[in-house]
Amino acid sequence: MTNFGFKLVTSSRVNLDKFDKEKFDKLLKIEPDIRICMACGACTATCSAGKFTETSLRKAILLLQNGDEKGAVNKLIGCMLCGKCTIVCPRSINTRNLINNILKIYSK
Amino acid sequence: MNNNKNILIIGGGPAGLEAAIQLQKLNYNIILIEKSDHLGGHLAEWDRLFPDGVKTKEILDKLVNNLVGVKYFLNTEIDSINLLNGSYNAILSNGITILAKAVLIASGFDLFKAERKQEYGYGVYNHVISNADLESYFKDGKDQRVVKNPRRVGFVHCVGSRDEKVGNIHCSKVCCVTAVKQACEIKEKFPDAEVFCFYIDLRMFGRGYEDLYLKAQQKYGIRFIRGRVSEVAENIKNELIIKAEDTLSGKPIQVTLDLLVLMSGMMNSKSGLELGEMLSLNKKEDGFFECKSSIYSQQFSNKKGIFYAGTCTGPKTLPDTFHEARSAAMEINTYMNESNKE
Amino acid sequence: MNERILHDYNDFVLPFLIGFVFILTYLFIGLVRIIYHIPPEDRRKLLRSFINPRILLLNFKDITHDCLLHIKIYKRNLLLGYMHFSIAFGWFMLIIIGHIEVLLYAPKSTGWQHLYYPIFFRYFLEQSGHTTLRGAFFFFLMDFFLLMVLVGIGLAIFKRVKSLAFGMRRTTHASFADTIVLYCLWAIFPLRLLAEGFTAGISGGSFLTKPVNYIFASFLGNDLNIMPTWWAYSISLGLFFLALPFSRYMHIPTEPLLIILRNAGLKAKKIRKGFSEAEIYSCPSCGLCIDACPMNVQIKNLKLSSVYYMRFLRCHNHQKTQRIANACLMCGKCVEICPVGIDSCAIKVVERGTMNNSVQYDYNYLQDGKINLLSLLETQNSNEIKPLLEKEITQDIKIANKDFSSKNRGKVIFFAGCMTHITPIIIQSMKKIFAKAGIDYIFADANGGICCGRPLLLAGKLDAAKELIKKNTELFKESGATTLLVSCPICYKIFKEEYKLDNIVILHHTEYINKLINDNRLQVRKNDDTLVYHDPCDLGRGSNIYEEPRNILLKIGNLKKAEKEGKESICCGGSLGSLSLNRGDRVKITQKSLQALTYCKPDKVITACPLCKKTFAEQSEDIPIMDLAEIVANNLI
Amino acid sequence: MIYEGKKKIWSDYQKDIPDDHFFYVRSCIRQSFFPASEQKFLEICNQRLDKDFFETEKHTSCGGIAFHSDAIPIETSLVIYGRQFSLMNEFGYKNFVCSCITSFGLYCEALEMWREHPDLEAKTREILWDTCKREFTKPEFLVHTSDIIFKYRKQIAALAKYKLINSKTGKPLKVVEHIGCHYNKIFPSKSVGGAEYPYVLAGMIESWGGEIIDYPERRHCCGFGFRQYLVKANRGYSLSNTHKKFESMEPYHPDFIIANCPGCTYFMDRWQYVISEMEHKAYGEYGYGIPVLTYEEVAGLVMGYNPWDLGLQMHQVNCEPLLDKMGIKYEPKEKYRGLNNKNIGKPALSPYLK
Helix, strand or coil: CCCCCCCCCCCCCEEHHHCCHHHHHHHHHHCHHHHHCCCCCHHHHHCCHHHCCCCCHHHHHHHHHCCCHHHHHHCCCCCCCCCHHHHHCCCCCCHHHHHHHHHHHHCC | CCHHHEEEEECCCHHHHHHHHHHHHCCCEEEEECCCCCCCHHHHHCCEECCCCEEHHHHHHHHHHCCCCCEEECCCCEEEEEEECCEEEEEECCCCEEEECEEEECCCEEECCHHHCHHHCCCCCCCEEEHHHHHHHHHHCCCCCCCCCCCEEEEEEEECCCEHHHCECCCCCCHHHHHHHHHHHHHHHCCCCEEEEEECCCCCCCCCHHHHHHHHHHCCCCEEEECCCCEEEECCCCCEEEEEEECCCCEEEEEEECEEEEEECEEECHHHHHHHHHHCCCECCCCCECCCCCCCCCCECCCCCEEECCHHHCCCCHHHHHHHHHHHHHHHHHHHHHHHHC | CCCCECCCCCCCHHHHHHHHHHHHHHHHHHHHHHHHHCCHHHHHHHHHHHCCHHHHHHHHHHHHHHHHHCHHHHHHCHHHHHHHHHHHHHHHHHHHHHHHHHHHHCCCCCHHHHHHHHHHHHHHECCCCCCCHHHHHHHHHHHHHHHHHHHHHHHHHHHHHCHHHHCCCCCCCCCHHHHHHHHHHHHHHHHHHHHHHHHHHHHCCCCCHHHHHHHHHHHCCHHHHHHHHHHHHHHHHHHHHHHHHHCHHHHHHHHHHHHHHHHCCCCCCCCCCCHHHHHHHHCCCCCHHHHHCHHHHCHHHHHHCHHHHHHHHHCCCHHHHHHHHHHCCCCCHHHHHCCCCCCHHHHHHHHHHHHHCCCCCCCHHHHCCCCCHHHHCEECCHHHHHHHHHCCCHHHHHHHHHHHHHHCCCCEEEECCHHHHCCHHHHHHHHHHHHHHCCCEEECCCCCCCCCCHHHHHCCCHHHHHHHHHHHHHHHHHHCCCEEEECCHHHHHHHHHHCCCCCCEEEEHHHHHHHHHHCCCCCECCCCCEEEECCCCCCCCCCCCCHHHHHHHHHHCEEECCCCCHHHCCCCCCCCCCCCCCHHHHHHHHHHHHHHHHCCCCCEEEECCHHHHHHHHHHCCCCCEEEHHHHHHHCEC | CCHHHHHHHHHHCCCCCCCCCEEEECCHHHHHHCHHHHHHHHHHHHHHCCCCEECCCCCCCCCHHHHHCCCCCHHHHHHHHHHHHHHHHHCCCCEEEECCHHHHHHHHHHHHHHHHCHHHHHHHHHHHHHHHCCCCCCCCEEEEHHHHHHHCHHHHHHCCCCCCECCCCCCECEEEEECCHHHHCCCHHHCCCCCCCCCHHHHHHHHCCCEECCCHHHHCCCCCCCHHHHCHHHHHHHHHHHHHHHHHHHHHCCCEEEECCHHHHHHHHHHHHHHHHHHCCCCCHHHCCCCEEEHHHHHHHHHCCCCCCCCHHHCCCCCHHHHHHHCCCCCHHHCCECCCCCECCCCCCCCCCC
16 A cells, blocks of 8 residues: 555544443442542542552543543552542542442453 | 502513512502413423422412402513603503503513524424423423434533623523433433433532432433533434533543433523613613612612513522512512602 | 169160261261361461460360350350350250269160260169169259259240340341251250159159159159150250251351361461351351441341351352442451351451452552652651652662661651541641650651552452552651551551561550650640540451550540440441442441440540541531540640 | 525525626635636636626735745735735726635635724735835625625526436435535635535535535534645644545435535545545445535536536546436546647546546
């Protein structure tokens, strides 16, 4: 093929039609709290691991809902389960159980 | 009859009706005029009310039943009105002339015309409807634009509100919670549908609103996406393809919908504005009438003997409107007593 | 009386023999299984324990205390204790004396006879002439212990009807096997009484059997009834043995084994095999842990208590065991009050491991040089660190760390912990105390630290936990300090149990403050506030610190007792131990725990754990919840 | 799609276009790549419809490409526009028509700027006088050549030899209309039909018998975007935009694309070749591409001009299938014969694009 010196760039747009409902429902069965997050970011702000690395439950939840499973996992693998987020969450989401199960269902 | 007891109420919506009822109790002669062919204003087109889904009919029946003895004309507008030694002399479109000591303007609001936001394709695409359309669908289930068992339904908040492009920088206050209410109702009607709400800010300011929001997430699994829908298109199957950004994850998103509901905001009503011209009433930049004081005396206009109630002075919830109607009645009563003493 | 055997065998002993032989073989196989599943190093431990006199003595003591005398249960409730004691001890003595009799009076008896003579001796014995003193003595003893057992049985039956009298609010539902064994147990001794009663005319008897003999003989002819009663007696015994392995009463033979294993220093390594199997069969399903479990505030959660956990483990219902393992708060109360001393929490952690240890994690960020003591800590003269921190390259930082730590020989290093960072008042109070006592300390995680690893450990993510432990250990050693001071019991427990910090002394601030006061480096003023102290799970039951906080509080206000405290204290509900328990369930626990604390309407509730403080504070409107450090700081002179 | 709804919106964007007497300026890209289009535009307007469209060799490029790639400052550009307008004035015209969308956008913007910033206008006026000794003036009407063809669409239809109808099936041809962004997205009010549902090309297609198809990415830019194309490193973005549009219109099987912007016409045509090389994919039927025509070319075909006189051979994508559909007679071997009978050579073809 002729080399043009440039290529098609893939779009960064997320297509929600392609969202994997099955996996997500599995997660919902174990920890329905994921639905009630209002993305206030308190968890991320207080996160012990967040001080050193890209850990953010808030982002992970959003990425997951946008079908970016790998991205979500990467935002959580630094978690030390210390539980600060559970305490600051205004919606009292059971964050540790959520994190643990997201990693269980979506990693590798 | 005694003109000193005449009060002209303009607008047969919740504000007008409630004020009429209260003033009637104080033995004034009320003349209420309504431009449309029915009482109740927008309330009559709505199905259920936030936050707890009360049927509008209950409220409406209450109002109309308590209306006994109030003279009202439907399909009637003001042709001309002017001050005539201390009273307002109004000539109605049905030929009748009224001399009233006080005039209560309860002319209410017009819903923003969704088609003005062309990128959303209201009136152009087959499955784009407005919040009002959805309410009437909930009432009679007739609207053909709503497909059977939609897979995905979207709600666009702030259509014609907080939008300089259409000249409305103001927030219409009630659309957020209305959207959440309607989203829940959609899920009740179509449990398998995925529902998305596209918002700029969620303004759950009222009592019970936040609970409704939580319920929408928890019970109905409605997805709230912070980001304004930028464009809507139709694919070859006549489904809607909408583009927005999930600003919280900073990702542009696209989703195919079977139904898109536009949350049209509130604007001062056209007829109200015309009346404002006739009486040279002050407006604010948002197009709604200016109250004498935005904090203390909301019921007073810049003209003696002319009072306001309801959404003609800015977007309001129904409870707000009823409070205003009642306090307007009180103010008018005081005004009548004083001016009759003179 | 001298040996005069009427018959040396009768068919009625068969049911007993069958049952007895069956249970012996069953126990033998079970024992082999358990030993087989114990990991080699533990087996060695076990063997060593047999040649260690101290442990042997301990075994003897524990077995008599727990299996015969049931001391623990006495402590709970006298009646309940006596019931267990009388049945266990009485029966035990009947067996012993039975054997002695056989040895004395039937020395010629053959092997098989050795099995059933001691049980049915009265049937095979004929008394001739008048009773010798020695004979009478044995007759008396046998009747005495029979009576003792019968009283126990009586109580047991009564307990069925009215368990509250025995201090038990809730008990477990008995399985089919349980009921059979139970009814056999109830039947055995009354039947024995009847049998021996009928035979007493011939075999002789004492204050119990003789009267029975007279009464019955008087209105029903004697000889007719002898055989049926002996048969019934033997059958009930046989049935008892046959059903035993499938019933909760399996704990009777298993418990001694458990005691031996435990004293040998063994711990649960697998969910259902080896040591934990011994624990599973030792569980008598007494249900004491149902009342102990904080989750019992909700009926729907009753089945989350340890007794059910052990049960579901026993019948391999892992769906249920996993559910319980995930929910458990790990407050350790059930372990504390368990009469058999089963550490169900340890098994739960093992089970969590099977679910979570493999869950992905990535702590590489701990290894890149960026995280070092200097970047995290703060001292009074932090201006001395700043220039060091300017240094970018990790090498320099290492050097900087070195000369820094050399400065800190003998200093106190204060580790607040994650939880304490969201209750800053505790940190402020500690700083105040340091200042007052003029202590030169370094604040290890002033700018946020690394989690201690206990939450991971509790979640069963052992490998992950190890990485955090490794990094923290590094940092502490780097610091050059000799005392590690902690404000969070969660951290404290794991520092004590899992960290190898060599010669660094680990103290919780309750111990430390107590020491400062005793050394007169701190003075506190006394006022007449009534205080109640809440024992945090990990500090009290977890680390056995009960006295220090109370000593301090006695000096500050007048300390009242909580409804339940010390070993009995109820978890605050915020515990990181539970994974799946959601807000709704936790709040109910918190409220109940708070009730128990405030039933005497104290002015303040004091605790020594940031998590407890936070959890209670959310639910307590009028009574302030304070950390111990806080109240001390407020009352410094 | 509700047609009435669209019509309603179109009615909100009526642009008054004078009927006659225009000063005509050319497009750099068009006169080099589709010269026939501009030549035929004048021919159609002046001879066939006998209107008065005047052009002079004195006019220059608007400098738009230089401007958009930050090569010249705004002041310079404004003076260039000023000079064009004063030329118009000099020859006694009041209506200004340009054949380039970039220019059209810039002229609109200039007029707007001058209106909002009188000081800027004064400056332009001054420099224009100092440099060219010319009087600064503004046109009464500023239109684009596609506006003109739109205005005359009915007359053209009256003169039509062919319709945009598939002569074999009798069905209307499916047409994708693509509007240059700078025609209506900057000043929707200055366009025919507005930005969301532009009518300028749709109107022509309608009145010549074709059927407009409305595909999801119709709003999308062709991708030229100056910097995106001119800087090679960014060219991938330029290409990807076109690719996105083609992917989106593919299921509708359009017979051809009509565009009113020089850049769009050029890139949507040429990129089809590049995509076929990269993706091994052609978007038309039977391995052909989708022809991308200028409105003059379409008008010309409808009026029965010889496709080769219209310069259809200058396109990368072969237009024969379209001509066959419309039932237009043409001489295959004439295709690449230049005016001077020399062969002008054919464009390179990829194995994946007929």
